[in-house]
Amino acid sequence: MSSGDRFVEELKRRRFLRAAGLAGVAGLAGCVGQEAVQEEGGGSGGDGGDSGGGGGSGDDETTEEMDDTETEEMSSEPVDVGVVIPFSGDLSDFGGPMMNALRMAQKDINEAGGPLGRELKLHDEDSGTDSTQGVNAANKLVDTNDVSAVIGAVSSGVTISIAKSVTIPNSVLHITSASSSPSISTLDDDDLVFRTRTNDRFVAKVMAKIIEDEGVEKASVIYINNDFGEALADTFESSFSGTTTTTVGYESGQSSYQQVLAKAFEDDPGFVAFAGYPESGTTMLSQWAEEGYGGNWVLHTSLLSEDVIDNVGADVMNGMYGVRTQPPSGGATESFVSDYQSAYPDAQVFDPYSWNSYDALVSYALAVQKAGSTDASEVKNAMREVSNSPGEAVSYTEFGAGVEKIDAGTDIDYSGPSGNVNYDDNGDVASDMVIVQVADGEFENQDTIPADELV
Structure with a gap:
């Protein structure tokens, strides 16, 4: 069976489990009217939505919201994520190790079934440590590859240029795992820009x-x-x-x-x-x-x-x-470094950008699962929900466990090789x-x- 077929089969299994759960609720309800059962169905794909006051237009709106969410969750299309990091220029030392870590995260995510049961694909471009090249690369990822999120860059100047020119105007979620300028915290970004790297x-x-x-x-x-x-x-x-x-x-x-x-x-x-x-x-x-x-x-x-x-x-x-x-000096970091060295024995682990890159992708994928969508307006609201306390701990290589908890309605608190990934009001973390x-x-x-x- 191909990887794409496995993703579809996993989606069918989850849909069946959700449907079975809803049927049980309907049976227990007994005297509850059909409209109440429809409201239960509307919530099965995510947060549901407010039900109308009994009018026909309210029912249509709830059904439409349910169909949109279910369509996204049942899609066999991949979740496309763009990467703009330096493979050339003044910061080229970091591009390779960061990409290696992102590939490790991609592997862990996909082996667990992917966000919403969909394969996560990475599309990488060279920023060249240059704002113009970085913006052109990000535009290509958004316009041609139709990515739902962008990870990058390293240089704060390049990251800010991409945010102002590409990700914010196009309402694309943007995570940087390396840029550290305090100026990023004050961007007028509609809460679309996050980072797993500590403010400078x-x-x-x-x-x-x-x-x-x-x-x-x-x-x-x-x-x-x-x-x-x-x-x-x-x-x-x-x-x-x-x-x-x-x-x-x-x-x-x-x-x-x-x-x-x-x-x-x-x-x-x-x-x-x-x-x-x-x-x-x-x-x-x-x-x-x-x-x-x-x-x-x-x-x-x-x-x-x-x-x-x-x-x-x-x-x-x-x-x-x-x-x-x-x-942290605990097992997550040590395991990451060991796994990295096994996978890439001839490449240095450039910390912290490598482990921060891993955490950037995993926290995004968990947020997609929580949101039930790749729509940035939904995912941005879920970024803190899956990474900040309170919630049950989810750590390195535990994406699958995180998905199971989310699907069961359990709050989670993701932390990984870089430590606690607690996004504050500005989308920053403190280390x-x-x-x-x-x-x-x-x-x-x-x-x-x-x-x-x-x-």
Whole structure:
């Protein structure tokens, strides 16, 4: 039997079970009129809808709502999800590991029967770490592939451009598992934009704390000239209790960053807080070492790639600090990492973007199941219902269990490899942060800062 046939058979089974349940209700009702039985039928495909006051037009409306929901649930068409992430450009280090994690989530979802018993398909496009290319890619996914949701991008500037130009105007649900600019929280998005990646306000505050704890009173900031970099520089400056000697923006893709470095170090800061990307970051850190500027660095999460250490040199980077989100130390994260390494033995697990990507897709698929529809106006309301407390716990590789609980009318609370996926009013999540330091060519955890200390 083909995978498509299996999906259809599973749908028929669920429809039969629902119909059998409704028949039982009707039999027990006895003296209840036919109109009441119809109201029970109207609720079988989801939330049902308000019944009319007994008039014919009210019955027609309820029947139409039931038919629409049942049609969506009985469809054998796949649930199409678009992915716009960087396979080229300054953030290309992250595209492969993120796509690997999304494939893992897709496999777990489909092996359990898929959302609404439908196969979930991924359509991926390269953002090129470029807003224009990212918007063009997202337009293709929406217009040609008719996706019901978009996951992406990594660069906050690209994500914001896609949201403003594509997903919000077209009422398409949008989840980013990597973009962290505070500007995303304030988008006029009609509650369509969610993210499984912590807001950069947390990161900037921890970067300031690291420098303060080192007893350093002067620091500068180097940031990439986009929404992500500018927002982090502003938050760092307002959070740092010492003196921010200067903030210097830069453009990626340059062969030399000597002018940027000279300006950042002109007042002899003890530390530089660096919000950049791996490709340009590798060049800048290498030139800093070559010119002997001195001082030390605190690196944003986006620079915590093993490739950066390999390309700059462990001897150069030893002692540098960094900040990243801290997943739980429990079984979900450990199992994910083990499964990832088995499936992709030659690829690094770039945390947190890999496990955040897994959770983005699973939380979306559970929300589709809860909504009984892929319509973004319905799914957005279900995103918090399946991921926030209260509810019975659903964890990594437990999509099938989550579907069974949803179908039984049980509230669920999904958490996965990235930890609790609790979407707040802005569609954001809050994670504990971990301070890392480069030692012997590796990023080693030093201390964890609870999220509630940073809110």
